[in-house]
Amino acid sequence: MRSLLEQIKQRRLALALKQQDMLLRIGISRQQYQRIESKGNPRLDTLELIAKGLKSELLLIPQEKLNAVLAVLSDDSNQAAKENNPSFADDPWQELLGDNE
Numbered sequence: 001m002r003s004l005l006e007q008i009k010q011r012r013l014a015l016a017l018k019q020q021d022m023l024l025r026i027g028i029s030r031q032q033y034q035r036i037e038s039k040g041n042p043r044l045d046t047l048e049l050i051a052k053g054l055k056s057e058l059l060l061i062p063q064e065k066l067n068a069v070l071a072v073l074s075d076d077s078n079q080a081a082k083e084n085n086p087s088f089a090d091d092p093w094q095e096l097l098g099d100n101e
Contacts, residue, residue, distance in 0.1 A: 004047075005040045011054045012037075025053035 002010070012019070019037070020030040026049040028036075033050075036042045042050070051058045061069050 003040075005037055008050060008054065009037050011056055015054060017054075022050070022053055026050060 012022075017025075018030075019033045022028050022033040023030065028046070028049070036046070036050070047058060
């Protein structure tokens, strides 16, 4: 699995953003952002800002649920699950994390 810093960089690139674009999105200069992507170790509040700027969310996923979450996020598994469970298309996260309420 890719490190969080690799995921941040890949998300930025997927949104076709340059490091300097983060200044307008979250108020971090290109140099500050470059340091975060290359050396890491940002504060939690900085990570939350970066996630928001990248139209993403930070999540804490229990280790025992990680494979199930990754399967839902996978296009191939997602398609197979939709075919086998029609209600999956309405709520792919249904019962995944044990929250049946």
